[in-house]
Amino acid sequence: MRKITLFLLLLGLALAASPMQDRLEQTIKSGGEKFAKDLLTRDEGQAICSQYRDKLPAVQVQGFLDKQRALIKYPADNKLIGDWKEGEKIFTAAARGNCYACHTADPKEAAAGNVGPSLTGYGARGNSDPIVKYTYEKIYNAWAYSPCSTMYRAGVHGILKPEEVANVVAFLIDPASPVNKK
Amino acid sequence: MRSSRVWLVIAALVGATLLALAQQAPSPEEEVARQKKLILEQSGILPGELYAAQGEDLFKKKRGPNNVSLEGCDFGLGAGKTEGAYAELPRYFADTNRVEDLDTRIVTCMVSLQGFKAADIKRSDVVAIAAYVASKSNGRPVKVRLDDVKEVAVYAMGKQLWYTRAGAQDFSCAVCHETNGGKRIRLQRLALVQADKVASHWPAYRFSNDQLWTMEDRIRGCYKQTRVTEPNYYSDAIIALSLYMSVAANGADVDAPGFVR
DSSP, X not given: OHHHHHHHHHHHHHHHHHHHHHHHHHHHHHTOHHHHHXXXXXXXXXXXXXXXXXXXXXXXXXXXXXXXXXXXXXXXXXXXXXXXXXXXXXXXXXXXXOGGGTOOOSTTOOSOOOXXXXXXXXXXXXXXXXXXXXXXXXXXXXXXXXXXXXXXXXXXXXXXXXXXXXXXHHHHHOTTSGGGOO | OHHHHHHHHHHHXXXXXXXXXXXXXXXXXXXXXHHHHHHXXXXXXXXXXXXXXXXXXXXXXXXXXXXXXXXXXXXXXXXXXXXXXXXGOSEXXXXXXEEEOHHHHHHHHHHHTTOOOGGGOOHHHHHHHHHHHHHTTTXXXXXXXXXXXXXXXXXXXXXXXXXXXXXXXXXXXXXXXXXXXXXXXXXEEOOOTXXXXXXXXXXXXXXXXXXEEOHXXXXXXXXXXTTOOOOOXXXXXXXXXXXXXXXXXXXXXXXXXXXXX
C-alpha cells in the first residue's frame, strides 16, 4: 500500500514537472533562436545547478564533483606550471580570463573586483604537487571543488586551453610573478 | 649609492600619493551622486527628463497610419489613464491575452491604435515613451500583483530564468545580483536586485554610456555581458524576468527615469 502511494506521489511529481519544463522551454524560445540555443544547450552541471538554485542536496554533492573532475584535461607534457608572463596576459585580458573582474592579484592593479577571494601573495602556499594540482584544477573547472560556485569553468568551456591554464597557475605561484612581490 | 637612496625616496613619495588617491577614490554610490550633481549644474536638467519630455511629445502627437495619439492607450487602469499605471506593470491584459510589460504595452498600442506595423516601430521611440509613461508613476509605490493565473505562470518562468545558469561563463542572474550582490566587478558595485528593489528606478539614464535604458535593455545588457545572446525585445522571456524583478520591488516608490552608472 505504502509502495503504491509512493509510486503515485512520484508519478504526480513527474507529471507536474514536465509541463513546467515545457512552459520554460517555450518561454525561452520566445527570446529568439540564438537565445534559445544558448539557454537550452546547457550542460548537465548547469542544468543541475539551475534546478537546485546553486544549493545542491548533500547526497548529490559527491557525484557532481566526480563528474566535474572527469571533465578536466591536462597539458600534453603534464607540466602544470607554465610561463607566468603569458599567464598574466590571460589573467588580465577582459576577453580571455578576465580574472581581475573578481579577484585582486598584482597589488598594483587597483581596479580589481572583490567577488572572489584575494589572490595576492598566493605563492606563499608554496609549489608542492598538491597545491599546484589544486590550483590547476580549480582554474580549469572550479565546480570540481565547489559545486555551482560563482567562478566559471574556464577549461571546461574551452575559454582557456590546458597550456593556458598552466600559464595562469604560474602567474599565481611563481615567486617572480608580481602576485608574489612584496 | 646616493642615487639609489634618492630613488627610494621618490618611490616612497609616489607610493604614498597613490595610496592617498586610492583612499580618496569615491565609492560607486558617491560617484553616481557626483555625476548627477555635475550634470544638473551644467545643464539644469537631467537627461532622463529630456527623454521623458521627448516621450511626452511622441505620446501626445497624432502619429501612424491611423493618425491618432497614444492618449487612448490602456496601460491597465483604463484607456488614457497613465497616472500610477506603470507602478502596476507588468500585468495581464485581456485584449492581447498576454502579460505585458511597459515596453510591450506601448508597442501593442502603437500597433492597435496608431496602426503601425510592429516591424516598423523604432526602438528609440518606445524607450522615450516608456520614460514618459513611467514618470507618471513617480512617488507611488510599486504594486505589481499576481492576480491572474497567467501572471502567476509568467512569474514562475521569470523565477526559473533568474536562476538558470548558462553560457560559457556559467552565469545566472542570481549569481551576480543575488549571491554576490553588493560586491564589486572591477570597481562597479553589483546591484542586489531584490533587496535594493531596483526595478523601481527603471527606465533609467546611464551616465556611463549616455543612454536611456528600460528594464528590457538592462536585461539584454546582462545577458550580453555573460556572453549569452540577448533575448528578443518584447518576448515572453524578457517580460517574465521583468515581472519577477518588479514583484521584488513592490513597496518601493517609483523614481523614473532613474539615474545610474
